[in-house]
Amino acid sequence: MKKVLVTGATGCIGEAIVRYFAQEGYFVYIHYHTQKEKAQRLLESIEQGEIIQCDLTNQEAVKIAFESLHVNVLVNNAGITRDKLFFFMEESEWSDVMNANLNSLFYVTKAILPQMMKAKEGSIVNVSSISGVVGNGGQVNYSASKGGINAFTKALCVEVGRYNIRVNAVAPGVIESEMIEHVDKSITQIIPCKRLGKPEEVAEVIFFLGDKATYINGEVINISGGMVR
Numbered sequence: 001m002k003k004v005l006v007t008g009a010t011g012c013i014g015e016a017i018v019r020y021f022a023q024e025g026y027f028v029y030i031h032y033h034t035q036k037e038k039a040q041r042l043l044e045s046i047e048q049g050e051i052i053q054c055d056l057t058n059q060e061a062v063k064i065a066f067e068s069l070h071v072n073v074l075v076n077n078a079g080i081t082r083d084k085l086f087f088f089m090e091e092s093e094w095s096d097v098m099n100a101n102l103n104s105l106f107y108v109t110k111a112i113l114p115q116m117m118k119a120k121e122g123s124i125v126n127v128s129s130i131s132g133v134v135g136n137g138g139q140v141n142y143s144a145s146k147g148g149i150n151a152f153t154k155a156l157c158v159e160v161g162r163y164n165i166r167v168n169a170v171a172p173g174v175i176e177s178e179m180i181e182h183v184d185k186s187i188t189q190i191i192p193c194k195r196l197g198k199p200e201e202v203a204e205v206i207f208f209l210g211d212k213a214t215y216i217n218g219e220v221i222n223i224s225g226g227m228v229r
Helices: 012-023 036-044 059-066 091-119 140-163 185-190 199-212
Strands: 003-006 027-032 049-053 073-076 122-127 165-172 220-223
Touching: 003 012, 012 027, 012 036, 012 199, 027 036, 036 049, 049 059, 059 091, 073 091, 073 199, 091 122, 091 140, 091 165, 122 140, 122 199, 140 165, 140 220, 165 199, 199 220
Parallel strands: 003 027, 003 073, 027 049, 073 122, 122 165, 165 220
Antiparallel strands: none
16 A cells, blocks of 8 residues: 655645545545644544644654654645744744744655655655745745745756656645635636636656656646746
C-alpha cells in the first residue's frame, strides 16, 4: 500500500488532501499540531491512516515524529498567515510566518527525504500560494515565505531528480477555507472563473502531481481560476 504524509491536515485544504489520497487507496499519515479531536475524526472517516502530533517549527520534534516514516508522497501543506501592512508589521509576525511556512518545510523534508533517496523513489508536493508568485499587499511575510517555497521546490528538484524523486508545488488562489474569512467575496469579479476555488480542486491537482505526473518536476502550478496566469 502506498503511503502519504500530509502536514497541516486539519485545515480545509489539508482535510481535502487527506480524503483524496485515502479514496485513491493510500495509507495517510495525518499531521496535526493542536487540533487533536479534528484529526481523530478525520482519521475515523478514512480506511487506513494514523495521526501524528508535532510542532513543525521545532526541528528536534520533527525528527522524532517523522524520520522513521517511509512514504511515497510528502505533501508539505502546513502554513499560517499574519497579515498586516509592512510598516506596521512586528518582527514576531515576520518570524512566526517564516518559521511556520518555510522553516518547517525544511525540517519535514529533511526528515523524510533520506528514506526516499534510499528507496530511489518518491514525490514531494509543496503547497505555496499565488501570493508567492505575484506578491500581495499586506502579506509581505506570507508572500516572502511562499516565494521561498517556490524557489526551494525548483532547487531541490535538481538535486534529487537522480534518485527518481520529483519535487513540485501548487499555488492556490482564493480557495474556500478558514484562511480567507476576512477576504471580500467581491474578489470573484477579478477571477475569470467568477468564483472561489474549492479545497477538493486543490487536492485533485496535488494528487496528480504526487502520484500520476511522473515527468512533471520542478513546477509551480497555479490553481487560481485564471486570477494569475
